[in-house]
Amino acid sequence: MTDPIQPDHPYGRMIHAAADIVDTPERDAIGRLAEGVRQIIEGLVAHRAPLAEMEEATALIQQVADLLGRQPGQRAYESFAEAANADTPYTFFDNSPIIGMANPLAPPAQLSIEGDKVVGSVVFGSAYEGPPGHVHGGYLAATFDELLGLAQTLSGQSGMTGTLTIRYRRPTPLHRVIALEAELVKVDGRKVTVVGRSFVDGQLTAESEGIFISLNAERFAQLLISRQEPDPAE
Numbered sequence: 001m002t003d004p005i006q007p008d009h010p011y012g013r014m015i016h017a018a019a020d021i022v023d024t025p026e027r028d029a030i031g032r033l034a035e036g037v038r039q040i041i042e043g044l045v046a047h048r049a050p051l052a053e054m055e056e057a058t059a060l061i062q063q064v065a066d067l068l069g070r071q072p073g074q075r076a077y078e079s080f081a082e083a084a085n086a087d088t089p090y091t092f093f094d095n096s097p098i099i100g101m102a103n104p105l106a107p108p109a110q111l112s113i114e115g116d117k118v119v120g121s122v123v124f125g126s127a128y129e130g131p132p133g134h135v136h137g138g139y140l141a142a143t144f145d146e147l148l149g150l151a152q153t154l155s156g157q158s159g160m161t162g163t164l165t166i167r168y169r170r171p172t173p174l175h176r177v178i179a180l181e182a183e184l185v186k187v188d189g190r191k192v193t194v195v196g197r198s199f200v201d202g203q204l205t206a207e208s209e210g211i212f213i214s215l216n217a218e219r220f221a222q223l224l225i226s227r228q229e230p231d232p233a234e
Contacts, residue, residue: 027094030102037104038125046126098146109143109180111150118151118196120180124172134171135178140206141166143180144196148210151182151194159192159212172198172205190214 130136182196
């Protein structure tokens with residue numbers, strides 16, 4: 001097994017720097033704004049307001065949309081390399097659809113590296129409902145992809161998901177703290193195997209296995225260049 005991911009690797013720099021993120025007024029503001037949107041989503045999905053109140057809320061939300069729409073357009077987050085080199089990992093992590101504090105689509109899950117494991121927790125609100133009162137399996141799968149993706153960095157390599165297998169052991173409830181854990185199992189050339197589990201009150205609700213395919217530095221650089229090319233649709 002290789003050494004844990006090192007800080008001289010672009011992703012490694014962000015992983016290490018993320019542990020020491022200091023909030024700025026701008027980061028705090030966008031986090032509070034995103035949390036406000038999450039509360040709106042929860043209220044919209046979980047409750048039914050009278051028509052007059054819905055129309056009033058629609059007008060207020062349109063004002064916010066117009067306000068934000070007047071701001072200069074930009075990418076969802078800075079490029080991978082820019083974020084790493086500038087020691088601003090939150091520009092990458094904060095916009096994740098799973099763990100991003102600045103992304104109102106994210107629950108968000110809280111993940112951290114502790115020793116040779118990744119641990120964390122997440123609470124899914126009403127917007128993530130699948131079976132009545134329980135989390136949609138697709139959202140659990142996406143969360144495992146993020147969880148295992150972080151765990152595979154413990155191999156010292158960066159990679160992309162090759163296969164992801166989820167075993168749903170019992171329904172996972174909404175509005176409850178779900179404990180998450182993942183660990184590195186094996187490194188076989190470019191293949192990195194990791195496993196993860198989710199628990200509610202100590203009971204296993206789902207488990208997963210992922211095989212990630214590591215990228216060499218040249219391929220990684222190509223992806224960065226491709227990502228930064230202008231979008232023809234813009």
